[in-house]
Amino acid sequence: MVSQQKTPDQGRWAFVTTSPTTRCPTAAQRTLMRKHIMKDIGYSRRACHYSSRSSSVSGAGGIPGQTDGAPEVIKPTAIPRAFPSTATALVTVNDDARCVLHYVFSDALPSYIRVYREKWYPVCVQDNAAFHQMLACCATHLYRWQPEKHHRLKRVAISEHAQALTIAREHLRGVTHLVSEDYLVVILMFACYAHMLNDLATFKMHMAAIRNIVSFRTSDISEEFMRLYQSIDSIGSYAFGITPSSLIPTTMTLPTLTHSTLGKPLSVLISSLDLKYRLTMLQAYQSLQNLDHYLALVHVNPGSSLLDEPYKLDLLVEPVSRCFLSLRIPTDMPAKDSAPLTYLCAGGLLYLAELRRRSGISPVMTTFHVDKLKQSLESMAHYLNIDPSIHLWVLTVGALESTSLDDQYYFCSQIKQLRTNEGIETMKQYEEHLHWVVWFDPLYQTRLSALFPMT
Structure with a gap:
């Protein structure tokens, strides 16, 4: 007893x-x-x-939602029940939250999921609400990655999101002055969550709130927060087809490199564009090729591929993405002028989609850009003779990023016709054409091998 x-x-x-x-x-x-x-x-x-x-978690490093190879064992990770915080005495977590943190700190998961550890954990641990919302986003990411294995995390995500909202509302009740930067991070995490749920209205509401607050206090906002804001702003711009914010100037640039020279067919096509957009498109494709050359240079050294370092990859891919996202074409522009712009812009953004996934963004929504590319193809077919290598490259990235069977058939049928016209019979010949524009084999080899028999 x-x-x-x-x-x-x-x-x-x-x-x-x-x-x-x-x-x-x-x-x-x-x-x-x-x-x-x-x-x-x-x-x-x-x-x-x-x-x-x-024993049930796969170490897939390719496309989210797909697994390959033998399952990898997650090494036990000691997760405390509470974390030090500057905002409150402790950030407390329950057992479900500790389960999510187990994945955040595990090295057995694909690199693009581990981005939470390097990018979001250091800033979110400073505030209770931000921390709970980070866990909600991570749980949603895991659920989207493998819903059949992580179905219970959908409930965890909802619970953590509810806790974050409750804490944030309590915080606002006691605010008698300007909100702190920690609270801005909370709003930023709410925007991330809205993006994951494909909720455009909520995403725009949160991002507008941040812009309004920052516009009054730009002098005391850290560069790290500006970079995070810019990253989420680009994510929403890419996913929803909205204009990226110009409130916060770009703070990220590519490493200093010897600039490559665009191939003549691509240079000729860009030179035919409207003068107002010509330089911007030239800079966008120049940045894309510089990124490709830098990734190839680093990849030469064994064990140093940036594809397995999402946080570093994010710093490189983000400024290139914004180059293309800043190209907003007026709806009243004549088709003969807008079609080439849309064709090249959509092609560049679709090529970046897989790099964005590897940098930790989830989900990477490409439907908007696939639709834009299809519209431009239908317009351009009547009056513009495009170089076969450029056309094959654009059709290929369109096929790789199509999510519906109809879209895949649309692009694959045109690729098949183009291969017949150009006598492209082997995979090697196919890749040679792609390299005339820009192509990073270690990133796309597996997916291209699966696409090739379909064309």
Whole structure:
């Protein structure tokens, strides 16, 4: 039975015998016994759960939602129940949240999921609401990656999001001055969550709130927050087809490189564009080729590929993405002028889609750009003779990023016709044409191999 002695440990431990010789335990004692027993059962079950889960998680490093190779075992990671915070005494987490953090800090998952550890954890741990919202975003990311294995995390995401909202509302009630930068991070995480749920209205609302706050206090906003804001702004611009914000100037640039020279067919096509957009498009494709050359240069050294370092890759891909996203074509522009612009812009953005996934963005929504590319192809077919290598490259990135069977058939049928016209019979010949524009084999080799038989 429960010990009746007054000891320092009373209230924490319950000692039970199987054949009591005195009266039955009181209701309070039975409650204490039950809690103690259920606690041990819970620990035991969670230990089994983590053990079984480690054998079911795949270490896929390719396309989100797909797995390849043998499953990798997740190494146990010690996750504390509370984290130091400058905003409150502790950021407390429950067992479900600790499960999500287990994945955040695990090295067995694909690199693009581990971006939370390097990009978001350092800034979100400073605030309770931001931390809970980061967990909601990560749980949603995991669920989208492998819904059949992480279905319970959908419930965790909703719970963590609700906690973040509750804390944020309480925080606003007591605000008598300008909100802190930590709270701006909370709003930024809400925008991330809205993007994951494909909620354009909520995304725009949160981003507009940040712009309004920042416009009054640009002098005391850190460069790190500006970079994070710009990154999320680009994510929304890419996914929803909205104009990126010009409130915060770009703070990211590519490493200093010897600029490559665009191939003559691509230079000729860009030179035929409207003078107002010609230089911007030239800079966009120049940046795309510089990024490709830099990735290839680093990839030469064994074990140094940036494809497995999402945070660093994000710093490189972001400024290139914004070059293309800044090219907004007026809806009233004549088709003969707008079609080539849309054709080249959509092609560049679709090529960047896989790089954006590897940099930790989830989901990368390409439907808007695929539709734009299809519209431009239908317009350009009547009056512009395009170089076969450029056309094959644009059709290929369109096919790779199509999410519907109809769109895949649309692009594959045109690729098949172009291959017949140009006598492209082998995979090597196919790749040679792609390299005339820009093509990074380590990133696209597997997906191109799957696409080739379909064309």
